[in-house]
Structures are given as C-alpha cells and as structure tokens.
C-alpha cells in the first residue's frame with residue numbers, strides 16, 4: 451500500500467463542545483509522531499502497539515507538560531481507513547483542548563494539516579474505495595433521514611461500483627465477441643452474430659437506463675422533495691404551509707394576494723424531507739410586483755417534484771382555478787380540496803374529471819382535518835420514486851454525466867451495428883462507453899475531477 455510522502459493530521463470530530471474529540475493522523479510519520487507526544491500510563495508505546503489496539507496515557511506538549519489524558523488507537527497500514535498508518539487520539543471534548551493537541555502534533559516535522567476530504571482522498575488513491583464509494587461517504591455525513599443514511603451506507607459498501615462493473619464486464623464480452631466475429635466472419639460461431647450482439651446491447655442500454663432513473667430518487671433523498679403549494683389567492687395555501695411546517699412563517703390574511711413571493715421551508719413528513727414553497731396565488735392582476743410573483747408561481751410548477759394544488763371548496767370554481775388546472779402537471783400533482791368544513795354545493799368537482807392527478811385529498815387546513823391523509827399521500831408519492839439501494843444509485847451530477855456519456859456511446863455502437871457499419875465503428879463507440887464507466891468509478895479519472903470530488907468534504911474526513 452502506498453504511503454504518501456507527507457503525514458496529515460486534523461480534528462475528525464465536529465466543531466463545538468462534546469464529550470470527546472478525535473484527532474486523526476495518517477501517513478508514514480503518524481506512529482513516530484505519536485511516539486514523541488504520548489506517554490502510556492500502563493501498556494505499550496505507539497511503536498510497539500499492534501494495529502487495532504488502544505492505549506491509555508498522557509498527551510504531552512513539546513515542553514513535556516501534560517495537555518490531557520487520552521486514549522490512543524493505532525491502525526497499521528494497509529488495514530486502516532486511508533490504507534496508511536493511522537493514529538487516532540481521543541481526548542476530552544472542547545475545541546480549545548483538541549486544537550491545542552492538534553497544534554502540538556503539527557510541530558512534528560513533515561506532519562501538516564489535512565485538507566478537506568484528504569483522508570478519504572488517500573483512501574481512494576490507495577485503492578481502499580472507488581470514487582462512487584468516496585462520494586457516498588460525503589453523502590453519509592450530510593444525510594438527513596433514515597432512508598438517506600441507509601442508501602449512503604449501501605453505496606459506501608460499493609453497490610454502485612458493483613453495478614457499473616457488471617456493465618463494464620458486459621461491454622468487454624461484447625467487444626471480445628466482436629473481435630471473434632471480425633476475425634472469423636465465415637465461421638458459424640454460436641451466439642456471435644449481429645442479432646445476438648444487438649440484443650445484448652439493447653439489454654445493456656435498458657439496464658443502464660434503469661440505473662439512470664435512480665438519479666431522481668437520489669436527488670429527493672439528498673435535497674428533499676421540491677414541493678410547491680399552488681392555488682389562487684385565499685384558498686388557504688399559507689394556512690396549509692403553516693400546518694405542514696408547524697409554524698407561522700407565511701402571512702395568513704383574508705386579503706387576496708398577500709403572499710407575494712416564494713417562501714421556502716424544509717420539513718420532514720415521516721421519512722420524507724420536503725422543501726416546501728408557498729407561492730404567490732395564481733390570479734389576474736395589474737400590480738407589476740404581483741404579476742412577477744404569479745409568473746414565478748407558474749414556472750415553479752414546472753420545476754417542482756410535487757405540486758400540492760389547493761382549491762377552495764367553500765366557493766364555486768373560478769376562472770383562475772381553471773387557469774391553474776390547465777397548467778398543472780398531472781403526474782406530479784396532488785389535488786387538495788381545502789375548507790371542507792365550509793363546503794359549498796356549487797363547488798363542482800366534475801371540472802376535475804378530465805384531470806388525472808396522482809391523488810386527491812379533502813382537508814380543512816384551518817381545523818387541521820384530514821392532514822394525516824395528505825401526509826400519507828405525499829409519502830406514497832415519494833416512495834413511488836424509490837429504487838432499491840442494493841441496485842446502486844447515481845448520486846450526483848458528476849456520476850450522471852459519466853453514465854449519460856456511456857449510454858450515448860452504447861447507443862452509437864448499436865446504431866452502427868444496425869446500419870451495418872464496419873466493426874471498427876462499433877468497437878470505437880464501445881471503447882468510449884467503457885472509458886466513461888471507468889471515469890464514473892474513478893478507475894480512470896483526471897486529478898482535477900478527483901480534487902473537485904474531495905473539495906466538498908469537511909476537514910478531518
């Protein structure tokens with residue numbers, strides 16, 4: 451296992467006070483450095499400790515004064531997170547003390563402060579993790595919600611890497627079939643003809659598209675479901691927004707058009723995170739500022755993952771309701787009939803018969819009637835997008851672009867095959883597909899891409 455030239459150190463625990471803090475040191479000088487500053491109370495010195503063992507003792511500064519009593523753990527290369535020698539010092543929590551210990555460690559020659567994500571970057575460079583696994587580590591740190599954590603853990607264990615390796619394997623098989631076919635065109639070799647090869651590529655394309663579809667769910671897990679509450683003024687959007695977010699953020703009034711712009715809130719419904727926007731009502735207005743708000747509301751419908759379209763049951767449907775209905779995206783709209791406590795016989799629901807929303811729910815936002823039913827409808831909607839974690843996931847834009855490039859290249863190969871072009875054309879496209887997949891897993895990737903990936907990590911990870 452490669453030991454990079456310099457040794458790095460950082461505080462691995464979050465900024466702030468806590469029971470314990472951990473200072474992590476990785477590299478060839480990790481153990482000699484610990485040897486200089488650690489004095490065991492009982493037990494072994496760092497240089498004599500086996501990997502995966504701990505020792506209790508004092509951490510001393512350069513003047514041999516005791517800074518703290520600590521537990522020191524040694525991991526020996528290659529059996530550590532980074533693949534290098536690693537020492538972890540667990541000291542008493544608190545930024546002041548841990549900073550002091552870190553500063554002492556950094557006085558050791560050739561030990562320097564780690565950059566953001568550098569421990570994980572070393573794990574990647576030493577072949578301990580693929581790039582997709584490393585990215586999952588970052589997702590795990592920032593994951594909110596049990597589902598997101600479960601996904602990130604499965605991806606860190608290599609689910610995406612395994613899936614991509616399957617694709618690469620199939621491409622290699624097709625390439626070798628093509629080589630056989632090119633070399634012995636007149637032989638009748640079982641399983642090697644244009645139809646069979648075409649079918650293999652079709653299957654590969656469909657499996658790749660399946661993996662690509664996981665991107666949307668990954669985005670929902672990472673960022674939450676972008677949810678817009680839409681409706682004409684005064685239907686109860688702000689009241690619903692406040693009920694769902696559990697606080698008085700939007701201004702609730704009887705004067706139509708008081709929510710002028712988009713208010714956003716992140717809330718949790720069960721295991722679903724919603725990024726909830728309450729928009730300006732959709733209505734005809736001469737007020738320039740309001741007009742901008744209304745236009746924004748309509749365009750936010752297109753960008754939303756989910757629209758809660760609110761209609762007021764206490765009054766007959768108006769032109770504005772119908773205008774909204776025309777602009778609603780059916781496959782991501784839940785129709786919310788509000789003010790069920792004051793429902794009006796002239797509120798004709800038959801206008802909605804031509805519209806096929808995901809679900810419809812009748813509520814009273816003001817009395818908080820039937821809100822759990824609305825919450826269940828939202829949860830059902832989110833679950834419909836779920837893909838099994840074990841099948842891997844396209845977790846970010848970098849991965850998505852690589853897979854998209856691979857998909858295009860396989861499609862080109864298939865087109866070349868069906869147009870009867872020379873084998874070379876098919877082979878060149880398949881080579882390009884294999885290359886895009888290697889970039890996805892990080893097996894063939896530029897330093898710049900690697901640096902960008904790790905820049906989003908925190909220092910200490």
Ligand code: GDP
Pocket residue numbers: 681682683684685686687688689690701702703704706707708709731788789790791792813814815816817
């Ligand atoms: P928005 O303009 O769509 O955001 O509407 P608001 O949330 O400001 O509500 C407009 C008015 O409708 C307020 O007076 C609310 O108290 C009232 N309202 C909201 N929900 C209900 C409901 O379920 N039943 C009744 N009766 N009134 C409601």
